[in-house]
Amino acid sequence: MNRTTLSLIAGATALAAVTGFAALSSPDASGADPAKAAAQRPVERTTLLCPAPSQSDLADTAYTSFTPVTQGVSGTGSAELKAAAEQSESGASGKDKKGKKGKKASAKSGTPGLTPKKPGTPATAEASGADAPALIGTAQGTFAPGWTVQQTTEVAAGNGRGLQGVDCTAPDTEFWFPGASTAADRTDYVHLTNPDDSAAVADIELYGKDGAVKSTVGEGITVPPHAGEPILLSTLTDDRQDNLTVHVTVRSGRVGAAVQALDQKLGGDWLPAAADPAPSLVLPGIPKDAVSVRLVAFTPGGxxxxxxxxxASPAGLITPAGNETLHVKSGLTSVLDLGDVTRGEAGSLVLTPTDRAVPVVAALRVVRGKGDQQETAFIPATAAVGTRATVADNSDKGTTLSLTAPTASAQVKVTASAGSQGGAAATQTYTIKAGTTQDVQIPVPSGLKGTYALTVEQVSGGPVYASRMLAATEDGVPGFTIQTLPNDRGTVAVPEADEDLAVLQK
Known part of the structure; x- marks a missing residue:
């Protein structure tokens, strides 16, 4: 959402790109010949931010780093994850919010010392307990284009028990989270992580069924340099509501943001930021055995x-009986309970305007299991796969890849990388018919050892949306987590520029 453009008066084109923040060269509009079509160039630097995974002593967290092989990238590079409190090189104290000195990146302190060796092969690390901190990651050179880090946590018991997963995100200045809650059974945190040398200042706004929720505590929250800050939503207001939309805006600096939603009865998971407000939205990959699906939507305009x-089912687009439309009042959070809408088949929700186009944000809360053995995950509206998208930490069992083409048929190439401990990459191409969703048969790497990454590339046709589900049953509880696969922004458009000495004569 932050975009900075540098105009070159004369000379060569310069490129410096960061995921979520790009500095580009553009031609001078001085009457010279029009610039040639912009070329797609690999980004040279990527920053990713991982929230602190858990406050439970029973938590076990796995981190997986992966960079897909990108054509046209040569030379060397590096990628590294470090504890947020250890990032400062400009005189910051290196202390957490409790005043304790930051711990070194090591398995013993709960901080993964994760350093990938080469693109195309995942690197993994683990941490245990409640001491694992937020992480700040930087990739440069050959490791930057499409770099992804998956953080997966298994909590054996207690509040939020089950499987919790999140893709570490790029820093930005605005985030929407429909589907949060301050209900009595829920413990929701907004995690803010600041990657920069100066403090960031953010505001957190809450919107419920009656509109904006009164709170002054959410204004002007300071996130120290190179630090992570979890904010408990129930401390921002006394109003207890089952369904809220959280809006995070940054006054100065930039942050990574994610909501951790923990339920006393229904497990928990991470709620990632929804796609930017848009009139039409796609929420891909509802599990076929979902017993409860709840749509939460909000429109920020007037x-x-x-x-x-x-x-979008395997047979085509269908309208759920009794839930044909949803009216979303401006500034109010709206909810639609869809029940077991998929009825044993793969499915994705497609939202389109009935008449005039009004931008909306939306997310799904999905529940699997029966009785007191239930677990929760979230599916936010997401951007299309585009040129390429990647998700890491897949295993030979328990991984489901869901693809949907809501408007037109499309051809998609899926590559399963080499394993983190061995195995050869495998590739398969699929055709997704218009208006359908398919849970595809994943081409598991031959001789697989460890975990692998999945890279999805659009070959032809209309836009494709994707998500990946990880599932692992523990003590009868169907633990699961879902991550969407938006475009990895591994390349950036760079217009060509020519010298125009005429500007020096004016």
Whole structure:
């Protein structure tokens, strides 16, 4: 959302790109010949931020780093994850919010010393307990284009028990989280992580069924340099609501943001930021055995939105009986309970305007299991795969890749990388028919040892949306987590520029 453009008066084009923040060269508009079509160039630097995984002593966290092989990238590079409190090189104290000195990056302190060796092969690390801190990652050179880090935590018991997963995110200045809660059974935290040398200042706004929730505590929250800060939502207001939309805006600096939603009865998971407000949205990869699906939507503009609700099934687009539309009042969080909408088949939710186009944000809360053996995950509206998207930490069992083409048929190439401990990459191409969702048969790497990454590339046709589910049953509880696969922004458009000495004569 932050975009900075540098105009070159004369000379060569310069490129410096960071995931979520790009500095580009552009031609001078001085009457010279128009610039040639912009070329796609690999980014040279990527920053990713991982929130502190858990406050439970029963938590076991796995980190997986992966960079897909990108054509046109040569030379050397590096990628590294470090504890947030240890990032400062400009005189910061290196202390956490409790005043304790930051711990060195090591397995003993709960901080992974994760350093990938080469693109195309995942690197893994582990941490245990409640001491694992937020992490700040930087990739440069050959490791930067498409770099992804998956953080997966298994909590054996207690509040939020089950499987919790999140893709470490790029820093930005605005985030929307429909689907949060301050209900009595829920413990939701907004995690803010600051990668920069100066403090960031952020505001957190809450919107419920009656509109904005009164709170002054959420204004002007300071996140120290190179630090992570979890904010408990229930401390921002006395109003207890089942469904909230959280809006994070940054006054100065930039942060990474994610919501950790923990339920006393229904497990928990990470709620990633939803895609930017748009009139039409896709929420891909609802599990076929989901017993409860809840849509939470919000429109930030001054107009109400009327949405047509459809399910992209393996057979095509269908309208859920009794839930054909959703009216979203401006500034109010709206909810639609869809029950077991998938009925044993793969599915994705497709939202489109019934008449006029009004930007909306949305997310799904999905529940699997029966009785007191239930678990929760979230699916935010997401961007299309585009050129390429990647997700890490897949295993030979328990991984489901869901692909949907809501408007037109598409061809997609899926590559399973080499394993983190051995194995050869495998590739398969699929055709997804218009209006359908498919849970595809993943091409598991031959001789697989460890975990692998999945890279999805658009070959032809209409836009494709994707998500990946990890599932692991423990003591009868169907633990699972879902991550969407938006475009990895591994390349950036760089216009060509020519010298124009005429500007020096004016």
């Amino acid at each position: 107009s109400d939105a009327d949405l047509k609700v459809r399910l």
